[in-house]
Amino acid sequence: MRRFSADYLDDTRRGMWSPGDREALAPLDLAERSVVLDVGCGTGKLSSVLASETPADAQVVGLDRDPALLAEVPDPVHPVLADALSLPVADARADLVVCQALLINLPDPLAAVEEFQRASSDLVAAVEPDNAxxxxxxxxxxxxxxxxxxxxxxxxxxxxDVTLGAAPDLFREAGLVDVETRRHDHVRTVExxxxxxxxxxxxxxxxxxxxxxxxxxxxxxxxxxxxxxxxxxxxxxxxxxxxxxxxxxxxRRRETVPFFVTVGRVPTGEGDSAPDSRGA
Ligand SMILES: C[S@@+](CC[C@H](N)C(=O)[O-])C[C@H]1O[C@@H](n2cnc3c(N)ncnc32)[C@H](O)[C@@H]1O
Structure with a gap:
């Protein structure tokens, strides 16, 4: 099991999601969200961006299994100690369940996406790099x-699989519909x-x-x-x-980390069918 220090997360997330550079999050429709779970949130770097892009009365919860990292999660994000494969929330409690750089660290990422789908009434999203x-x-x-x-x-x-990146197949396999994925680059420069x-x-x-x-x-x-x-x-x-x-x-140094934002919707049963049943 890989452990991450707050310093490492600080260093590698620097400049990611700076205001004005959040276009990659557009498919998460953050202005329309009311309950958001950021699973494997670490120190809450993405969670606090989610909190600032969602309406003022939305609830953003950061969940992680590492209490030391959770202790760094800033207000107004609500930190919760939890395992990604068994979220302590009722079915369909959130309208967005999202993770960043979590699936690449799990032996069974599909089981996590299935659990995200259980906990969401609407969207599931993953922001995952391709480290190769x-x-x-x-x-x-x-x-x-x-x-x-x-x-x-x-x-x-x-x-x-730290090279996972785009996860559309995983999302479809979990039963999500309207799955979309797009590549973005996180560029870090030293000069x-x-x-x-x-x-x-x-x-x-x-x-x-x-x-x-x-x-x-x-x-x-x-x-x-x-x-x-x-x-x-x-x-x-x-x-x-x-x-x-x-x-x-x-x-001078320039590092480019390609990452992929994959988003899918929980089927409502009205006009939605899992891709497998359509043979797609
Ligand atoms: C690479 S870090 C990403 C942290 C944060 N999402 C970010 O991008 O800054 C992976 C995080 O997933 C957490 N994690 C790994 N396996 C987990 C599990 N089974 N349940 C909950 N959290 C987990 C780790 O503790 C760590 O905080």
Whole structure:
């Protein structure tokens, strides 16, 4: 079971859903929602966006199984300790059940989507990245090569499908109708003048701390211990080059994380039929 720190979520969600960049959430019809569940909400980064885009009297609930992350969920989101596969709500209690980067961390994502459908009277949505398609462009050439090497072994070593991205088949299999999915890109750039998070990121590279956190996964993905040590050595060297380039004000990095917003509707029984029964 992968655990996530509040720092990691802060760092990787930076700039995602900034005001003026929420067009990808349009299919969630947030202005019309009254009860929204954000499942696997972590520190509530998406939940607070949902709270600001829904009507003032709407209720937004953030659910997660990690109490440490839930403790960071900001008002007015209501935090609830819960498992995604057994939500503590009555059938059809919400009119939107949504998750972000949750399905990629579950061994049985279909079971979760089925549970979301049970809890919703209207929409179910998933915002999921394709971690195999992440790209990094960097002014420190070794960074592109080393991150690609680590990513490849990481994707192979994680026991869940972190490349899921678009989930229309899963949604249809769960019985949802009118399923739509669209790709968007979360682009994170580092360029001068560098802010505190960029400086922290460079320090992390120079110590290889995040790579160390992934050691077991990379070994599970087929990397030998010697290959890991060699990668770690090169990674720290690359990190020192990044720190040096930042000091000179010449470091630039652009990371693109493709993510997909999939939305489906709970069938009402009036004119709706599950796609399977239409043979679609
Ligand atoms: C990658 S984080 C995403 C957090 C948040 N949605 C975001 O995008 O910032 C995955 C989250 O799912 C939670 N999680 C994983 N499995 C879960 C489960 N079975 N039930 C509830 N939460 C779960 C983790 O605790 C973590 O907070």
């Amino acid at each position: 398609a992440v790209t990094v462009e960097s002014s420190v050439a070794a960074e592109e090569r080393l991150t690609a090497r680590a990513r490849e072994r990481f994707v192979d070593g994680v026991p869940t 001068p003048p560098y802010d505190e998070s960029a400086l922290e990121g460079a320090k992390r590279k120079a110590t290889a701390s995040r790579l160390d956190d992934q050691r077991e996964t990379l070994l599970d993905g087929g990397m030998s211990e010697d290959a890991f040590e060699a990668l770690r050595h090169e990674w720290r060297e690359m990190g020192r080059d990044v720190v040096e380039a930042m000091t000179a004000g010449t470091y």
